[in-house]
Amino acid sequence: MKKHLMIASTLLLVGACSSTQEPQSTPLAENDSVPSWVLMPTHETGLASSSCVQWSGNMAASRAQAIANARADLAAQINTKAMVMDKLVNQQQQEDDTTTSSSSFAQVSKQIAEQSLVGAIPKEVAFARIDDQKQLCALVIMENTKPLFDKLIKESGKKLDPNDEAVLYSEFKTQKAMKELEAELSSAKKL
Numbered sequence: 001m002k003k004h005l006m007i008a009s010t011l012l013l014v015g016a017c018s019s020t021q022e023p024q025s026t027p028l029a030e031n032d033s034v035p036s037w038v039l040m041p042t043h044e045t046g047l048a049s050s051s052c053v054q055w056s057g058n059m060a061a062s063r064a065q066a067i068a069n070a071r072a073d074l075a076a077q078i079n080t081k082a083m084v085m086d087k088l089v090n091q092q093q094q095e096d097d098t099t100t101s102s103s104s105f106a107q108v109s110k111q112i113a114e115q116s117l118v119g120a121i122p123k124e125v126a127f128a129r130i131d132d133q134k135q136l137c138a139l140v141i142m143e144n145t146k147p148l149f150d151k152l153i154k155e156s157g158k159k160l161d162p163n164d165e166a167v168l169y170s171e172f173k174t175q176k177a178m179k180e181l182e183a184e185l186s187s188a189k190k191l
Contacts, residue, residue, distance in 0.1 A: 034128045035137065041070075043123075043141045049073035052128055052137040059136075066138035067122050074120055074142060075113040081172050082109030082152060088171060089158060108155040116148045145173060 041048040051069035056062045124139035142148070149172050153160065160168065 032129050032131070034130060035124070035126050037124055037139045038126075038128060038137045041139055043143075045143060046145050047074055047077055047120075047142040048123075048139060049077065050124075050137060050139045052130065052135040055127070055134040055136050062136040063122075063125055063138065066125070066136050067140055070122075070138050070140035071117050071120055074140060075117060078113040078116065078148065079109045085152065085168055085172060088168060089160070089164075092164060109152060112148065112151050112155060116142065116151070119143065 038050045038052060041050040049070040051066050051073060053062055053065045053069065120140050120142045122138050123141045126137055128135045128137050146169070149169050153165065
C-alpha cells in the first residue's frame, strides 16, 4: 500500500510540475517589427550604438534625436571602457608593487569621447514598430578605435610597456570588459 501511495504521490507531483506554465517573456508583440541591429548593435572594427525615438512625423527632428541618443550612448561606452582600463592598469601596478602619478583614463575620457564623436557616423536609419508605436531608429558607428585608445593613453600620461599596451587595447575592444564593469557597478549599487 505504501508503495502504491508513494508512486501515486510521485506521479501527482510530476504531473503538477509539468502542467505549471513557465512565464513567457515576450518583449515584442506579434505585430512589432525591429531591425536586428537595433537590438544588437555591432561593428567589426569599432564601436556601435543604436537608439529609437517615437516617430514625430518630422523626419529631420526624429532622425536627429535618434542619432544624438546613439552618440550619447557611444560616449558612455567610451567612458566605461576607460574605467575598465583604469581598473586593469591599477591591478597591474598593484601586482608589480608600483605606483605612478598620472591622470586616470576615466578623467580624460569625457573630453576625448566628445572630440572622438565627431568621427561617429550614422550607418543605418530605419523605421521600427515597438509596442504598436512607430519608431525611428538609428545605428551610429565609430569606425576605428585605435586612435581613440592611443589618445586616452597619451592624455592620461601613463607609461605602459608595449606588451601591456597591446593587452589593454585588446581588452578595450572587447565587450567582455564592459560587461564585467557593468556587473560590478550594478552590484555596488545594490550595497
